[in-house]
Amino acid sequence: MEDLINKYKGRGFKLTPQRIEILRFLEGNTSHPTAEDIYREIKKKYGTVSFATVYNTLQALKERGELLEVTIDPERKHFDPNSTPHHHIICGSCGKIEDVFEDYSGALKLPEKVLEKFTATGNHIDFFGICADCKN
Amino acid sequence: MEDLINKYKGRGFKLTPQRIEILRFLEGNTSHPTAEDIYREIKKKYGTVSFATVYNTLQALKERGELLEVTIDPERKHFDPNSTPHHHIICGSCGKIEDVFEDYSGALKLPEKVLEKFTATGNHIDFFGICADCKN
DNA sequence: ATTGTATAATGGAATTATTCCAAGATGAGA
DNA sequence: TCTCATCTTGGAATAATTCCATTATACAAT
Missing domain, CATH: 3.30.1490.190 (Ferric-uptake regulator, C-terminal dimerisarion domain)
Incomplete structure (x- = not known):
């Protein structure tokens, strides 16, 4: 967890509580969650989190090459933190x-x-x- | 074209004009069209064709193993008549x-x-x- | 050829996934 | 502590796809 925070310090990536929760959920996660899986998980702790926040964060992580979109399922996108x-x-x-x-x-x-x-x-x-x- | 029609005769696949047009468009097509590409093409000849018809036909062809869904593009499905x-x-x-x-x-x-x-x-x-x- | 019926076509509404937007909130550097 | 670029939020907008009720029709049986 400390590692996670340090990893994003001073790199133009604002570490908000919601983002930290998303990062913690994704770290080492091999379940290939969908945006909704992530949304539901974060909502447990932050009841007002929005899909926009989830998608924004996923987008930011993708741009940094730290998250991959998995297109194997024709019905929805899955995400993989193992890059x-x-x-x-x-x-x-x-x-x-x-x-x-x-x-x-x-x-x-x-x-x-x-x-x-x-x-x-x-x-x-x-x-x-x-x-x-x-x-x- | 005759081949196409014979291919589907007496196999519980009703050959409507719209379907024949879709089959003709797909036959030998290597462009990997999306549902919309197909819809736009069929609309040239049958102005009232609906997306439902396009999707129904694609579904029927998939079930017969004569059409594959290509999931390489994260934004939309493409279809490939080469099975x-x-x-x-x-x-x-x-x-x-x-x-x-x-x-x-x-x-x-x-x-x-x-x-x-x-x-x-x-x-x-x-x-x-x-x-x-x-x-x- | 005529007819009966299962199946298909249609338009529009519904659903689902995702993106966009404006307004208020906040992390983090100065 | 202050400032401001960036983030969060809820809701609206978009896009892809599916569903549904109604009307039409292909085609098998007569």
Whole structure:
């Protein structure tokens, strides 16, 4: 927590109580929450927090490269505070998203045909599956 | 076109003029259109077509496995009538999406740790890049 | 060809996710 | 402590998508 506060000190990122709560919720969180998940969580402590605050904060963190938007779920955006490169797997039944830490970069060479038209900057793999809980 | 009509004959898929127009627009289309792109196109010929019709038809095609939803763009869904397995690359500047036909399946083994929790059913790679048009 | 019926099309309202905005509040540097 | 750039808030606005009641129609059976 102290670490969190120090991390943002003097960097043009105003540390408000709501933001601190959002940062604490996100720190080390691997559940890939949606904006609503975050909103509901912060509301427990700050009953008047607004979605605007949540979205503003998420936006600020994204701009700092400290938060990634996960687009694996077609219905809504999820957020991931782990900004080190990794991939995701989503359960087709319950929608649970988990991290896949494995480096496939060596294998993901683009075909010549594509390289003629695009300069590659990165990639992300969506894995699909069924989780143990849903296999009942 | 005759092919298209025969393809759907007697399969519980009612071929209305609007649907035929949507099918014709999608057939062989590699532009990854959004629902609105499709709506605007069909509207040229059928001025009263509604978004409901477009979404209903896309839904029916998805259920038949003849259309895929592409979730690479965080802002909206794109649709891809090519249901053979392939990946995508999106231009970070203009948003253009193109196909990547390359089989990486042999390389995409999931770590044991993940396999203990999920039965894998598939995967899709999002490549990010900048297209030639945008490199100016 | 005619008809019956299940299915589709339509317009508009409803829903959901997200962004915008104006007004008041506040963190943090001077 | 004071100042002000930045943040928070509630509500309105936007955008994507879905829902619904009504009318229309494709097509299978006659």
